[in-house]
Amino acid sequence: MNDLLQFAVIGFSTGAVYAVLGASLVSIYVATGVINFAQGSVALWAVWQVAGLRTNGVLVLPVGSVQLGSGPMDVWPAVLIGAASGLVWSLLAHLLVFRPLRRAPELGQVVASVGVMLFIQALIPLRFNAKALGTEPSSLIPLPTLTSKVFTLGGATIAVSNLILAAAAIGIALALAGYFRFTRMGVATRAGAEDEQALRLMGYSPDRLAAFMWGTTGFVSGLIVILAAPAIGGLDPTSYMLYVVPALAVALVGRLTSIGVACGAGLALGSVQQILLFLTTKSWWPSWAQAGVGDAVPFVIVVVALFLLGRGIPERGARDAGAQAPVQVPRLRPLWTAAPVAGTAVAIVLTTGQWRFSLVMSIILTLIAASVVLLTGYLGQISLTTMAFAGAAGFALSKLTTNVGVPFPLSMLLAALTATALGIVVGVPALRIRGAQLAVATIAAALAIESFVFNNPAMTPYTGNLIADPSLFGFSLAVREGTDLITLRFSFMVLVIVAVLLIAVTRLLSGATGRAFLAVRSNERAAAAAGVNVPAVKLLGFALASFLAGIGGCLIGYSRGQLSAASFTVLVGLAVLATTYVGDITRISGAILAGIAGPLGLLYLVFTQTIDLGHYYTLIVAAAMLLRVVVFSPHRGAVPEWLLVRRARRSPAQPPAAAHAKEPADVR
Amino acid sequence: MSGDPNTLLLTRDISVQYGGVRANDEVCIEVGAAEIVGLIGPNGAGKTTFVDAVTGFAPHTGTIELDGVRLDSVPAHRRRRLGLARTWQSGELFTDLTVAENLAVSVDPPGLRGLVADLGRRRKRADEDIQEALSLVGLEAMAGRRPDELSLGRQKLAGVARALVGSTRVLLLDEPAAGLDTEESAEFGHELRRIAASGPGVLLIDHDMTLVLDVCDRVYVMDFGKIIASGAPSDVSSDAQVIAAYLGSPVTP
Numbered sequence: 001m002n003d004l005l006q007f008a009v010i011g012f013s014t015g016a017v018y019a020v021l022g023a024s025l026v027s028i029y030v031a032t033g034v035i036n037f038a039q040g041s042v043a044l045w046a047v048w049q050v051a052g053l054r055t056n057g058v059l060v061l062p063v064g065s066v067q068l069g070s071g072p073m074d075v076w077p078a079v080l081i082g083a084a085s086g087l088v089w090s091l092l093a094h095l096l097v098f099r100p101l102r103r104a105p106e107l108g109q110v111v112a113s114v115g116v117m118l119f120i121q122a123l124i125p126l127r128f129n130a131k132a133l134g135t136e137p138s139s140l141i142p143l144p145t146l147t148s149k150v151f152t153l154g155g156a157t158i159a160v161s162n163l164i165l166a167a168a169a170i171g172i173a174l175a176l177a178g179y180f181r182f183t184r185m186g187v188a189t190r191a192g193a194e195d196e197q198a199l200r201l202m203g204y205s206p207d208r209l210a211a212f213m214w215g216t217t218g219f220v221s222g223l224i225v226i227l228a229a230p231a232i233g234g235l236d237p238t239s240y241m242l243y244v245v246p247a248l249a250v251a252l253v254g255r256l257t258s259i260g261v262a263c264g265a266g267l268a269l270g271s272v273q274q275i276l277l278f279l280t281t282k283s284w285w286p287s288w289a290q291a292g293v294g295d296a297v298p299f300v301i302v303v304v305a306l307f308l309l310g311r312g313i314p315e316r317g318a319r320d321a322g323a324q325a326p327v328q329v330p331r332l333r334p335l336w337t338a339a340p341v342a343g344t345a346v347a348i349v350l351t352t353g354q355w356r357f358s359l360v361m362s363i364i365l366t367l368i369a370a371s372v373v374l375l376t377g378y379l380g381q382i383s384l385t386t387m388a389f390a391g392a393a394g395f396a397l398s399k400l401t402t403n404v405g406v407p408f409p410l411s412m413l414l415a416a417l418t419a420t421a422l423g424i425v426v427g428v429p430a431l432r433i434r435g436a437q438l439a440v441a442t443i444a445a446a447l448a449i450e451s452f453v454f455n456n457p458a459m460t461p462y463t464g465n466l467i468a469d470p471s472l473f474g475f476s477l478a479v480r481e482g483t484d485l486i487t488l489r490f491s492f493m494v495l496v497i498v499a500v501l502l503i504a505v506t507r508l509l510s511g512a513t514g515r516a517f518l519a520v521r522s523n524e525r526a527a528a529a530a531g532v533n534v535p536a537v538k539l540l541g542f543a544l545a546s547f548l549a550g551i552g553g554c555l556i557g558y559s560r561g562q563l564s565a566a567s568f569t570v571l572v573g574l575a576v577l578a579t580t581y582v583g584d585i586t587r588i589s590g591a592i593l594a595g596i597a598g599p600l601g602l603l604y605l606v607f608t609q610t611i612d613l614g615h616y617y618t619l620i621v622a623a624a625m626l627l628r629v630v631v632f633s634p635h636r637g638a639v640p641e642w643l644l645v646r647r648a649r650r651s652p653a654q655p656p657a658a659a660h661a662k663e664p665a666d667v668r
Numbered sequence: 669m670s671g672d673p674n675t676l677l678l679t680r681d682i683s684v685q686y687g688g689v690r691a692n693d694e695v696c697i698e699v700g701a702a703e704i705v706g707l708i709g710p711n712g713a714g715k716t717t718f719v720d721a722v723t724g725f726a727p728h729t730g731t732i733e734l735d736g737v738r739l740d741s742v743p744a745h746r747r748r749r750l751g752l753a754r755t756w757q758s759g760e761l762f763t764d765l766t767v768a769e770n771l772a773v774s775v776d777p778p779g780l781r782g783l784v785a786d787l788g789r790r791r792k793r794a795d796e797d798i799q800e801a802l803s804l805v806g807l808e809a810m811a812g813r814r815p816d817e818l819s820l821g822r823q824k825l826a827g828v829a830r831a832l833v834g835s836t837r838v839l840l841l842d843e844p845a846a847g848l849d850t851e852e853s854a855e856f857g858h859e860l861r862r863i864a865a866s867g868p869g870v871l872l873i874d875h876d877m878t879l880v881l882d883v884c885d886r887v888y889v890m891d892f893g894k895i896i897a898s899g900a901p902s903d904v905s906s907d908a909q910v911i912a913a914y915l916g917s918p919v920t921p
């Protein structure tokens with residue numbers, strides 16, 4: 001019993017982080033309607049900022065760095081500056097990204113916040129380098145900020161710092177909730193989320209109120225993570241960034257409206273995870289479930305909360321999907337299909353080694369991006385699970401080929417069908433939730449799959465998850481032969497499989513299936529009234545998309561000879577979404593561009609081999625994604641709209657109708 | 669009330685509760701084959717709610733029968749496939765599809781069979797059905813256009829065509845003429861007569877009294893979720909209760 005108490009209190013450290021990030025997410029949602037996936041990344045910068053200051057007094061900036069004082073900085077000034085850096089990042093994100101996008105469709109907003117998340121995440125290792133810090137970044141640890149006192153209570157050893165963290169989280173949540181409930185500005189902010197015009201009549205600028213909220217949440221998120229970092233340990237960028245997933249889970253438990261519930265749920269989740277961690281060490285706990293339970297819990301919470309929250313068919317007056325990127329229904333033209341396939345075949349023959357390998361990776365990524373086009377571009381379901389489906393298939397392929405010995409084409413088919421089954425399960429929440437909330441559910445699913453399956457030692461033998469080379473009728477299709485890094489035969493096999501599947505996808509999207517997808521994307525109620533079985537169509541979309549991703553995952557697996565968990569992380573998944581969005585998420589040709597630009601594809605090799613920009617790859621992809629959504633948006637983003645308004649003002653004779661309806665009131 | 673062999677749609681005691689609002693209160697309505705029935709009432713009376721309930725978009729109590737088949741626990745898309753089609757007060761076309769493709773969604777069911785059909789031989793799209801439905805509302809020339817290229821009135825008509833295509837038995841039209849001018853509205857009345865003459869029953873909701881009183885065989889009047897009067901158009905238009913209900917609400921076009 002006292003063990004349980006002890007672990008429950010230890011859990012307050014991560015719990016406080018979930019609580020404050022969750023409360024921040026709710027606050028931003030209430031004020032602006034944005035679900036900010038970058039909340040964890042903003043806090044991550046703050047943690048590194050403090051680490052830099054307390055190591056030798058350097059203030060690392062996005063460009064350059066400043067030496068403050070001669071040695072390590074004291075605790076509290078460093079903490080304050082660190083939290084302030086969270087404020088600045090959050091405010092910048094608001095001004096440069098979210099404010100221009102405040103009328104954009106949800107997909108645009110999700111893509112933007114994922115872009116901000118990837119951008120900060122990629123910038124940190126680049127900026128906090130040995131040169132700026134004066135020491136190896138890997139040697140840094142978060143130095144303690146709070147007291148190290150402990151006391152015992154009923155046999156349990158309790159660290160005072162954990163109680164302070166919980167109290168801080170509760171205090172922050174109370175302050176945020178109080179702001180919305182009791183201050184005039186807070187009440188106005190809530191009102192403004194529903195009716196900006198009314199807010200202006202009351203004499204408030206919706207923008208300033210939103211900016212205040214972004215700044216405040218950036219500050220408190222930074223602060224709590226800085227305080228908790230020594231207890232939760234390490235400075236690993238990815239794990240901090242992903243704290244946003246449990247935080248999103250608790251924000252949803254609070255129905256994205258209750259800060260108090262989000263805070264309570266956050267603290268409870270932290271405790272439950274620690275207790276589970278403790279229980280997994282017991283002998284009676286099944287060994288296969290020792291890893292990853294901590295990540296599975298948020299997923300279960302998200303799914304249950306969203307399912308209870310959601311509605312089968314959106315109500316009358318429910319928030320519309322908004323203007324979406326227009327879609328051109330594809331037409332299969334023999335020449336336009338044959339030419340790129342032939343060109344790629346020639347390129348395969350002409351290249352060798354690394355270049356051919358990257359080319360083949362690009363072909364595979366095209367297939368995976370096509371699955372994103374189908375599910376997100378056409379059907380409008382924002383899914384961040386694509387790479388997890390691919391990885392799950394690769395994982396199944398390894399088991400099927402090495403443990404069971406299933407022969408080649410069948411093994412790949414069965415593995416892809418495993419991913420399909422998983423896709424249908426992950427698609428079930430989509431029956432009742434939509435838009436950004438679905439993105440939350442799917443990223444939680446991706447994280448759960450990653451840690452429960454790929455990174456679960458119980459499911460991976462010491463030798464790794466080996467994948468037997470494919471062969472057909474005794475004819476080897478192995479990727480390697482002698483010193484050849486990648487054989488012609490394997491490359492052609494990939495090309496044929498991908499080309500056939502892409503043609504099939506094009507046929508589907510240009511037929512009744514594509515029409516039904518687009519109908520569901522643009523209006524679920526009207527689709528149902530037109531006789532479309534909306535739930536079935538959504539599950540069909542998830543099934544097809546996960547099948548395509550699954551084949552892609554198998555091909556990646558074959559190309560490595562084993563399941564490389566690193567190829568299928570949540571981060572890679574986000575990068576695939578990013579490149580597909582940049583390429584054009586509503587077209588198969590966009591998938592091809594995404595394939596070329598995707599992780600480890602051709603563009604990546606060009607970066608590393610010719611201009612030595614490999615380190616900057618993710619940063620560049622994230623920046624491209626942000627530019628694409630904010631400036632060159634397919635649904636006509638802020639800047640083109642702004643230009644239209646300006647042009648309309650100059651020649652008031654023909655005001656463009658759309659520009660008038662969407663005219664941002666603060667343009668002067 | 670029932671027992672008329674011509675009756676296609678029969679609702680009994682349809683009630684819908686929205687929070688504290690009883691948006692429909694024991695509504696009983698009958699629509700016969702080839703008949704145009706009007707449903708009128710002031711703003712907020714519950715007309716759209718009734719259509720929502722009948723077509724499966726609002727949780728309701730009471731029973732709905734289409735040609736003797738109980739529909740009240742059937743999901744919305746099945747009701748459409750069984751021949752109970754509706755339009756929306758606000759158009760609600762699929763913005764990414766052309767007008768003809770909008771109609772095609774109602775004709776070709778997606779699903780596993782559709783998947784195979786898409787992959788293999790092109791299925792013969794029911795082009796004739798689509799053309800016929802479009803010509804019934806006078807939009808043949810607009811088949812290849814996108815909804816946003818059409819005036820609001822024409823978008824509504826395209827919605828009517830989408831509801832009409834396929835084997836529609838009863839058509840529920842929620843203010844289909846709201847975007848049309850007087851002339852177009854009269855033209856639409858003729859089209860409606862032609863549509864009904866070809867078989868389906870029509871329930872017409874509209875605030876345009878001239879249209880409703882002209883084309884309808886019978887009219888129901890709804891106020892505060894209840895049917896307060898019904899009968900031939902001439903009787904209803906002189907009913908004191910009906911006049912009171914309309915005068916008690918903001919003037920409607």
Ligand SMILES: Nc1ncnc2c1ncn2[C@@H]1O[C@H](COP(=O)(O)OP(=O)(O)OP(=O)(O)O)[C@@H](O)[C@H]1O
Nearest residue numbers: 315316686689691710711712713714715716717718
């Ligand atoms: N989804 C909903 N949730 C709560 N109340 C609703 C909902 N839909 C409609 N109502 C309420 O039900 C009542 C009936 O509305 P309804 O839209 O059916 O009226 P109507 O007769 O179609 O009006 P109009 O002529 O303006 O179209 C109104 O009081 C409305 O506010």
Ligand SMILES: [Mg+2]
Nearest residue numbers: 715716717757
């Ligand atoms: Mg209505």
